[in-house]
Amino acid sequence: MFDVTARLTYKNVPMWHRDLCRVCENIPIVLCGNKVDVKNMHVKSKQVTFHRKKNLQYYEISAKSNYNFEKPFSISPENLSGN
Numbered sequence: 001m002f003d004v005t006a007r008l009t010y011k012n013v014p015m016w017h018r019d020l021c022r023v024c025e026n027i028p029i030v031l032c033g034n035k036v037d038v039k040n041m042h043v044k045s046k047q048v049t050f051h052r053k054k055n056l057q058y059y060e061i062s063a064k065s066n067y068n069f070e071k072p073f074s075i076s077p078e079n080l081s082g083n
Contacts, residue, residue, distance in 0.1 A: 001032040004043045004060070013050050030057045030072040037062040 002009040013031065020029065031051045033043060051058035059071040 001034050001061075002043070003035050004033045004041045005035050005038050007042045010043045010048065010050075017050070017054060028075070029054075030059065030075060032072055033058070033060045034063055036060040037065045037067060 002013055004010075010033075017029065020027065031048075033045075033048060035041075045060065048058060050056075057072070057075055059068050061068040061071065063069065
């Protein structure tokens with residue numbers, strides 16, 4: 001998960017992904033951009049491309065307003081595995 005109001009958090013996603021994969025092999029991963037309820041978004045939807053490179057699901061969510069909060073948890077196992 002990264003903060004769409006802080007560009008640095010998105011820049012850290014590749015490192016976090018690498019570290020997670022190193023420690024937890026074959027774990028399902030979903031990328032989430034949080035705080036989409038905030039008007040001052042520094043990371044726009046079209047700028048988010050990391051999930052495509054790694055074949056991950058991506059959701060824009062808001063923990064504050066509960067927007068799409070259930071989406072990362074409702075992925076089918078087939079979609080998570082890339083099959």
